[in-house]
Amino acid sequence: NAGVTQTPKFQVLKTGQSMTLQCAQDMNHEYMSWYRQDPGMGLRLIHYSVGAGITDQGEVPNGYNVSRSTTEDFPLRLLSAAPSQTSVYFCASRGTSGDEQYFGPGTRLTVT
Amino acid sequence: AQSVTQPDIHITVSEGASLELRCNYSYGATPYLFWYVQSPGQGLQLLLKYFSGDTLVQGIKGFEAEFKRSQSSFNLRKPSVHWSDAAEYFCAVGENTNAGKSTFGDGTTLTVKP
Numbered sequence: 001n002a003g004v005t006q007t008p009k010f011q012v013l014k015t016g017q018s019m020t021l022q023c024a025q026d027m028n029h030e031y032m033s034w035y036r037q038d039p040g041m042g043l044r045l046i047h048y049s050v051g052a053g054i055t056d057q058g059e060v061p062n063g064y065n066v067s068r069s070t071t072e073d074f075p076l077r078l079l080s081a082a083p084s085q086t087s088v089y090f091c092a093s094r095g096t097s098g099d100e101q102y103f104g105p106g107t108r109l110t111v112t
Numbered sequence: 113a114q115s116v117t118q119p120d121i122h123i124t125v126s127e128g129a130s131l132e133l134r135c136n137y138s139y140g141a142t143p144y145l146f147w148y149v150q151s152p153g154q155g156l157q158l159l160l161k162y163f164s165g166d167t168l169v170q171g172i173k174g175f176e177a178e179f180k181r182s183q184s185s186f187n188l189r190k191p192s193v194h195w196s197d198a199a200e201y202f203c204a205v206g207e208n209t210n211a212g213k214s215t216f217g218d219g220t221t222l223t224v225k226p
Contacts, residue, residue, distance in 0.1 A: 004155075031212065040121070042202060042218040043156075050211055058213065090155060097212030098144045098163055103155035 002026055006091050006104035013081040013111045021076040021107050023091030031094045032074040033101070036060065036087040043090065049074055081111045114139040114205050118217035125193050126225045133188040133220050135203030144206035145186040146214070147177055151199045159201075162186065173197070198224045 007022045025032065033048040045058030049068040063085060065077040074093075078085060088108050092101040115138045125131050137143060144163055148156040160171025167179040177188045186203060203217040 033213075035216075040218060042116075043216040045213060045215075048211070048213060056211070092156075094212075097209060098206060100146060100158040100161055101156075101214060103157075105155050106153075 004091055004093055004102050004104035006089075006107050008107060009105065011107060011109050013078075013109065015081060015083060015111060017081050018077070018079050019081065021078075021089055021091075021109075023074045023076065023104060024072050025074075025091075025093040025102070026072065027093060027095070027102065028071060029093035029095050029102075030071065031097075032068070033058070033092050034064070034066065034074070034076045035090045035092065036085075037090060037106075038087050046076065046089075078109075083111045085109065086111045114143070114207065114215045116203050116205050116215055116217035118201075118203055118220050120220045121218070122221045122223070124223040124225060127195050128192050131188075131190045131193045131197070131222070133201050133203075133222070135186045135188065135217060136184050137186060137203070137205045138184065139205050139207075141208050144208060144212070144214075145177075145179060146204040146206065147171065147175070147186070147188050148202045148204060148216075149173075149199050150202065150219075156202060159188070193222075193224055195224045195226065198222055 004025045030051045034046040035043040047066040049055045091104040094101045117136045146161045147159040162179045200219045204214045206214045
């Protein structure tokens with residue numbers, strides 16, 4: 001049982017490049033989410049999903065896309081990276097509403 | 113919309129001293145409340161959670177928190193801090209809905225003096 005895994009751990013992009021941050025969980029959780037963490041700003045919700053085929057926007061969705069084709073995977077796509085997207089990205093999953101969220105180890109992204 | 117305020121950005125305590133981290137929330141119904149801890153370079157780990165019932169909840173590592181509806185607060189406490197407790201602490205409120213989105217506070221960084 002690996003929990004929530006994220007790849008890569010570190011990534012450097014140039015402005016305008018695209019990339020996908022991978023997230024997978026093996027706990028059969030319906031709910032998955034992506035957050036970004038910036039100094040002094042806590043975690044802000046980017047996108048979330050309540051099950052395969054269902055996604056919705058969070059607090060800061062601009063510049064990011066998601067899809068949920070399987071219960072296990074929830075990739076986050078940056079279409080055209082900008083320096084403002086330099087951040088640490090966390091993926092999380094949970095079971096039913098009210099359960100704790102299980103977090104991945106994070107991806108540290110730098111956009112130059 | 114729900115919100116969470118952690119008034120203290122940074123707290124320093126001596127090892128062995130007691131600790132209280134403050135958390136105030138805004139939510140229109142009965143909330144789900146959580147405290148998470150994050151060590152440097154790591155993801156977040158749940159310390160404790162409150163859904164209903166007893167307003168004093170016990171968590172891991174000797175932490176406890178008390179839910180006070182009248183004050184919209186969910187403060188985290190520990191009677192005697194250990195050096196290994198140095199970390200960043202996040203309070204979160206979860207929606208009591210099917211989507212159940214969570215909103216996090218900005219965090220409190222705890223430094224422990226020897």
